[in-house]
Amino acid sequence: MEEDKLKIGLLGLGVVGSGVPMILKEHAEKIAQVTGMDISVKTALVRDENEKARQAEKFDIELTTDIDDILNDAEIQVVVELMGKVEPAKTYIEEALKRGKHVVTANKDLLAQHGGKLVQLAQENHCDLYYEASVAGGIPILRTIANSLAADNINKILGIVNGTTNYMLTKMVSEGLSYETALSQAQALGFAESDPTNDVDGIDAAYKMIILSQFGFGMNINLDMVTIKGIRGLPIEDVKMAARLGYEIKLIGSAEKQGDSIYTEVGPMLVKREHPLAAVRDEFNAVFIDSSGVGESMYYGPGAGAKPTATSVVSDIITIAKNLRLGTTGHMFNSYKHKTKITPDNQVMAKYYLSLEAADQEGQFLKLAQIMTDANVGFDQLVQNQEKNESQTARIVVITHTVSKEQMAEVIKNIKATSGFKLLNVMKVLGD
Ligand SMILES: NC(=O)c1ccc[n+]([C@@H]2O[C@H](COP(=O)([O-])OP(=O)(O)OC[C@H]3O[C@@H](n4cnc5c(N)ncnc54)[C@H](OP(=O)(O)O)[C@@H]3O)[C@@H](O)[C@H]2O)c1
Incomplete structure (x- = not known):
């Protein structure tokens, strides 16, 4: 039987964007088998066609600098946004949904700030909107909460969800490096951006905790409802003192339910050396969940990187492909809803x-x-x-x-x- 074709429009051919055609090609046989579809990137939106010409040729992708070439292409059923930042990503996603295209994105900044409206727009247009890679890159945590833990009652979510700061803290603990030296090393290795504000001030982790809170507790919180403290300027003396007392300092995102309210915060916290989160080192991520049925469980893995993150993105594309075959598109990624209430x-x-x-x-x-x-x-x-x-x-x-x-x-x-x-x-x- 000839496979149906599923054509993708890719917005952004950077670190993760380049990983998507790579994963689709490397795992083509398995993907075709589980979806019954031949999935490929047809067109990629870039800023500079010359710069990306080699990648385009390698993966047989058309390049464009005009978003309308993707939005107006009826053959493209799925738009994958991997440009980052809020605009123009938000406008492009909205336009894609209005035209009935399904959307996959890894953009936590956008989802944490405008996720509710985008989910609503997807619903109105009977489209899928998936964003597994937006939290903890390669760890399949959102689908796990939405599907595998659907029967459970989650009490608490603790996450090491920012690889840059975890790398820095690991170096401060294990090598006694100062905050400044650890930051320079992270920048030299490409873990930290030249402007590390969102990482070291806890904002990136807060975005991810907003998304995790939505999945875990069904509540739509915003940045103002999260208590945020980063690790900027963390004195090495505190790191050493914590170690003397049997703790490691980690930047932890925490969302905890009490009755019918939650409290979400991000901050450097002391974690007992025996706690599984203390063993999460370098740029790795982990999400620790305390739930009534399963008890304690932890999900660990790479929180970033081209292949791990693109694998999560492609898993979203596969979900859409399966939904298309079954005629079940248009359902929410997470359908759990609860009145939002913050613990005093x-x-x-x-x-x-x-x-x-x-x-x-x-x-x-x-x-x-x-x-x-x-x-x-x-x-x-x-x-x-x-x-x-x-x-x-x-x-x-x-x-x-x-x-x-x-x-x-x-x-x-x-x-x-x-x-x-x-x-x-x-x-x-x-x-x-
Ligand atoms: N990197 C990771 O491991 C990781 C992990 C989890 C989630 N994410 C998320 O994935 C998304 C992509 O991250 P990334 O690391 O792949 O970023 P990146 O390497 O900076 O790639 C972004 C690409 O998008 C292009 N772009 C930006 N604005 C554009 C526009 N208006 N028109 C056309 N192209 C545009 C950029 O072009 P130029 O090169 O010309 O600037 C760049 O090639 C972000 O939302 C990020 O938060 C990344």
Whole structure:
């Protein structure tokens, strides 16, 4: 039987874009068998045709610099957007959906900010919209949550979902590198962009947590509802102190349900060395899920890279191909919906790590103990670094009992208002 043909319009022939025709070619036999279709990229939108001529020839792709060549081509049924950034990607995707074309994208910036509207537009036009590669690149996490965990009740999602910062933190922990040196190394290896803001300030991880929260809890949250702290300027002293106490510092995205509300945050957190997330090293990603039925499960793998990410993109294309054959296109990637509600600060519970500098005066410990007692905050550990620095201050580290975010805010406010103390860092400590 002759296979049906499925033609793709590819927007962007960069790192991931180039990986798509490669995967389609390398795994052509299996893809044809599971879909019953001959899938190929017909046209790619590029900015400079000369620059991409060699790739086009290798994979027998037509190049264009005019989006209308793809949007107006009736033979192209699927548009794959791999340009990145919000515009013009958003406009092109909207136009494709309005013309009845199915869409695949890996664009987390776009989905985290405009996902709800794009999903609605896809529905109105009875089109598929898939974006597996937008979270954790090669790890098939969205489809796992939407399909394999559909019967389960997810309580908590913890993710190491930014490879750049995980690489940097691994170097800081294992080689004692400073933040600045770790960043330069990540840039030299191509893990970090020349402007690393979105990575080191936690924004990229927050985008991914917004998408994960939508899949895990059915809630549509936006960036303003996520508490975000990055690792910019993280002092190596805290990394070393955390190690002394048996923890690794990781940039963790956390989305946790309490009753019918969730709390989503991104920040450097102390993870017990025995926790599976502590073993996620270098540029790797992992998503750890706590759910009522399965219990604890972790999904680990490459969060970026041409082949891993393109493999996720092609898995979305395969899903569309199967839907086309079965006549089942137009269903949402994730159909779980729940009223969006954010847990108030007085109910967000955690242990905290605080590091501060205290002037070498009598009664400093007593003052600190008083501040914590006033906020009803107890502590598990209190460590003082014996060596005094040049300014004759001592470095003190406290790990608190489990307290509310509201209580912690009071402690922070009072430490800042008390003379002789300088608050250096506050980080959450993940539950054991
Ligand atoms: N890289 C990864 O491992 C990874 C992992 C997960 C998700 N993603 C997501 O995948 C998407 C693509 O990432 P990438 O790493 O492949 O980026 P990239 O290497 O920068 O590729 C983007 C390509 O799109 C082209 N482009 C941008 N705007 C265009 C426009 N208006 N018209 C035509 N072409 C345009 C760029 O052309 P120029 O070369 O001329 O600039 C470039 O070739 C992003 O949304 C990213 O967040 C990437």
